[in-house]
Amino acid sequence: MSKGFTIPTKSLPMKPLVKIPPERLLQNLKDIIQSLVPLVDINKFLLSKDPLSNELKKLVESGCEEAHSFLENLNSLCCAKCQNNNIKIRLSCGHLLCESCAKQLTIGRSIDCSNQSYPVCSICEKEMTESEFNTLFKNEDMQKFLEMENEHMKDMLNQNGILKCRLCNKDKSKYFDTSCYHLCMDCVANRIRSRIPTNNTCPICSCEYEDINELINKEIVCENCLNVGYFIGDYMRAIDGEKYFLCSTCLYYTQNQGICQKTNKRITKKEKLEISDFLFGACEGCGKEVYRGYMKLAKCCTGVAFCIDCANTPQVCKKCMVEIEYHN
Secondary structure (H helix, E strand, O other): OOOOOOOOOOOOOOOOOOOOOOOHHHHHHHHHHHHHHOOOHHHHHOOOOHHHHHHHHHHHHHOOOHHHHHHHHHHHOOOOOOOOOOOEEOOOOOOEEEEHHHOEEOOOHHHOOOOOOOOOOOOOOOOOHHHOOOOOOOOHHHHHHHHHHHHHHHHHHHHHHOEEEEOOOOOEOOOOOOOOOOOHHHHHHHHHHHHOHHHHHOOOOOEEEOOOOHHHHEEEOOOOOOOOEEEOOOEEEEEEOOEEEHHHHHHHHHHHOOOOOOOEEEHHHHHHHHHHHHHHOOOOOOOOOOEEEHHHOOOOOOOOEHHHHHHHHOOOOOOOOOOOOOOO
16 A cells, blocks of 8 residues: 655745636726726827737627727728828827828928928828827838928928028028028038038938039129129128128128128128128137138048148147148
8 A cells, every 4th residue: 555645845825826717807808908098199009000900809809898999999090181091190189190191291381480390280280299200201201201391491482582591590591402491501501611521411301412513613693793703612691681692802891891892881790790700710720810711621620720821831630639631
């Protein structure tokens, strides 16, 4: 006869384990769904609509009425514009749009006075949020939005005569036709003159200027002396509310005499300082204030420039301590 034995255990549950009936588990699941439904971000759900709908269908098959109601509610959603059921997004204004209608949005009116423009709802014209914009325009769709935005800004410039520059934040009327309309001519020109490679792209949309040679070869007639110069290389600028383009020589006399060479009107002290800062810079070698057109920019460090006399002798950059090579 075999002897009795005891099977050892290491630990026992602190509380007795009680089997929960399937009905109770289902009720717990219903309660959870009911609590979560008001918190669901419909746009996040729409991004993964098919796999999540399949999971909801499984719950429906198990008898979960809440999952059934939730699924029915989602399937009943339709585009506020065309009634299509293939919903792409719900905007903060509450309007639902399908993928097709979401791609036909227009740009908001605030584009001329804000640092970032967003499309507006095609139903109520409320501007969409940054989150909604990012949901709609992924990387592959961004080019489409930029084209739409650029066309809108061009139309606004033609209609109003001015557009707010996104860099200097001033109302400007002069823009290059060969680049986007985020930066005015002056700001684009200043970036290109700096010779920094990354400045050959727009800092707002990161688009590379289509034809940099067309920009640097843009010729302008000075409206005072009638001499023709390169807008960028010859340091030309529009003054008097951008009504008149002046060459660097006429700008110099305007700043020196305090009187616009074209209109004979006095200019303000602020305008004199702006022209002075635009035309002259300090040489890193001798410290003299020199016309920027006579200066040579170092390749090694941003903003390091020398007058022609100093550049003709070997120079060591004070920032990086290497012998300086210059841009042409």
